[in-house]
Amino acid sequence: MKRFLVVVLAAIALCAAGQVERPKLVVGIVVDQMRWDYLYTYDWEDGGGFQTLLNDGYRCNNTIIDYVPTVTAAGHASIFSGTTPAFHGIAGNSYSINGKTVSSVQDDTEKAVGGNEQSRGKSPRNLIATNIADQLYLATDYKSRTVGIALKDRAAILPSGHTPTGAYWFDSNSKSFITSTYYCDKLPKWVADFNKRNRKDLESDIYNLPVGTTLTFALAEQALINERLGQGEATDMLTISVSNTDMCAHNTGSHSPKLDSIYWQLDKELAHFINVLDQRIGLGNYLLFLTADHGGTHGCPRMEEHHLPNGAWENGKAREAANEVLKARFGVDRLIMKDHGFTFYLNHHAIDSAGLDTHEVAQAACRELAKADEVEWAVEVADLDNSPMPSIVKERIKLGYYPGRSGDIYVIHRTGVQLGKTEYAGSNHGTWSQSDSHIPLIFMGWHITPGETSRLTHMTDIAATVCAMLHIQAPNGCIGTPIFE
Numbered sequence: 001m002k003r004f005l006v007v008v009l010a011a012i013a014l015c016a017a018g019q020v021e022r023p024k025l026v027v028g029i030v031v032d033q034m035r036w037d038y039l040y041t042y043d044w045e046d047g048g049g050f051q052t053l054l055n056d057g058y059r060c061n062n063t064i065i066d067y068v069p070t071v072t073a074a075g076h077a078s079i080f081s082g083t084t085p086a087f088h089g090i091a092g093n094s095y096s097i098n099g100k101t102v103s104s105v106q107d108d109t110e111k112a113v114g115g116n117e118q119s120r121g122k123s124p125r126n127l128i129a130t131n132i133a134d135q136l137y138l139a140t141d142y143k144s145r146t147v148g149i150a151l152k153d154r155a156a157i158l159p160s161g162h163t164p165t166g167a168y169w170f171d172s173n174s175k176s177f178i179t180s181t182y183y184c185d186k187l188p189k190w191v192a193d194f195n196k197r198n199r200k201d202l203e204s205d206i207y208n209l210p211v212g213t214t215l216t217f218a219l220a221e222q223a224l225i226n227e228r229l230g231q232g233e234a235t236d237m238l239t240i241s242v243s244n245t246d247m248c249a250h251n252t253g254s255h256s257p258k259l260d261s262i263y264w265q266l267d268k269e270l271a272h273f274i275n276v277l278d279q280r281i282g283l284g285n286y287l288l289f290l291t292a293d294h295g296g297t298h299g300c301p302r303m304e305e306h307h308l309p310n311g312a313w314e315n316g317k318a319r320e321a322a323n324e325v326l327k328a329r330f331g332v333d334r335l336i337m338k339d340h341g342f343t344f345y346l347n348h349h350a351i352d353s354a355g356l357d358t359h360e361v362a363q364a365a366c367r368e369l370a371k372a373d374e375v376e377w378a379v380e381v382a383d384l385d386n387s388p389m390p391s392i393v394k395e396r397i398k399l400g401y402y403p404g405r406s407g408d409i410y411v412i413h414r415t416g417v418q419l420g421k422t423e424y425a426g427s428n429h430g431t432w433s434q435s436d437s438h439i440p441l442i443f444m445g446w447h448i449t450p451g452e453t454s455r456l457t458h459m460t461d462i463a464a465t466v467c468a469m470l471h472i473q474a475p476n477g478c479i480g481t482p483i484f485e
């Protein structure tokens with residue numbers, strides 16, 4: 001509360017001077033696969049980052065993702081653009097275009113900057129909507145500067161938009177932070193120096209160890225210092241995404257000692273980083289929000305051990321089995337060409353060549369996929385309105401569907417079922433279920449009064465809220481509503 005009073009006094013003083021209509025800096029922090037209930041299941045230390053956020057921030061306790069699939073790339077794109085895959089085009093971590101798998105940020109017209117021969121070019125070009133950073137850039141006559149930092153490429157690239165000063169991510173090939181020619185032709189000295197200085201840590205298993213979190217915030221701090229974010233005449237932006245919370249949960253489960261150690265480190269790093277912001281930018285001069293790109297399940301063995309409903313489904317195996325049945329009926333091999341998680345792509349070339357009816361093939365494929373106990377509905381997206389599926393789920397499929405990138409068929413699991421194998425302890429996500437779609441959301445700092453609400457809010461409201469507070473136009477695809485409490 002003491003922090004909050006300083007924030008208010010600073011805001012009043014600056015308003016009285018007629019200088020500030022916007023904060024010096026907006027900081028957007030995404031914790032990959034952070035379930036909402038982690039805010040309350042961990043007994044956070046006094047003085048730690050989470051306790052500071054809980055005490056001094058405004059908590060939206062019922063923030064939901066309104067589309068499927070609830071996955072990383074779609075989440076990072078949606079948080080910052082205030083819209084969903086139907087309007088920003090990031091329909092998954094990867095998707096299929098004419099039978100070719102494309103990663104959300106892959107861009108072969110660009111080259112990696114830093115890294116080695118195996119490192120690939122990346123860019124935000126597949127993101128077809130603008131986001132908060134882009135709108136800030138436009139609203140400030142291109143003076144606003146943004147930097148995006150994460151271990152995962154998509155988690156650095158999609159939040160920082162089309163117009164950032166830089167975006168930096170960890171490249172597994174070269175074990176270093178790199179960027180691409182979309183942003184610059186030479187790795188800034190401060191990033192190259194950071195790589196040199198931290199060589200040993202960068203070569204460790206950073207996706208599964210707390211040091212991954214430390215390196216992420218350490219690089220963000222270097223960005224803050226070296227790019228002089230928050231020191232210019234316009235509002236700047238820094239986006240940070242913590243990726244190892246996701247990878248470690250996938251590998252070890254939602255409540256493993258390894259994952260716990262990463263969250264405890266995150267608590268320390270957040271405390272340190274908030275302190276750095278207070279010192280460099282000034283208490284009350286920055287607006288910070290923390291959220292997640294999606295939640296995650298508890299994994300089947302943990303649920304089974306405690307007699308809770310669970311299950312798992314292997315999409316690849318289901319596709320192969322369905323293809324056998326379709327071949328017997330239509331005489332054509334591989335009529336389902338690909339699957340990406342919950343979405344299945346029909347082989348339109350083979351369907352047309354054989355003179356088959358797409359709808360007939362799709363319906364036969366859906367019937368086959370839906371035979372599994374773990375599947376509640378398999379629907380042809382073009383025929384969605386004729387399905388008895390409840391409209392709340394239909395709406396989420398529609399909001400997550402981008403023509404030309406999403407598949408022809410969408411599979412909705414029985415409640416509590418995850419992708420993968422039942423014996424696998426790791427968590428997963430992607431479904432409409434609360435475990436995957438309920439995310440933490442806390443705002444803190446500039447013009448934020450501590451408090452909380454359990455009113456239903458949406459991932460798409462985050463960008464709407466930030467833009468409304470800054471008095472800038474919302475991103476061009478934004479469908480969210482500002483949270484005004």
Ligand SMILES: [Zn+2]
Nearest residue numbers: 032033072293
């Ligand atoms: Zn994720």
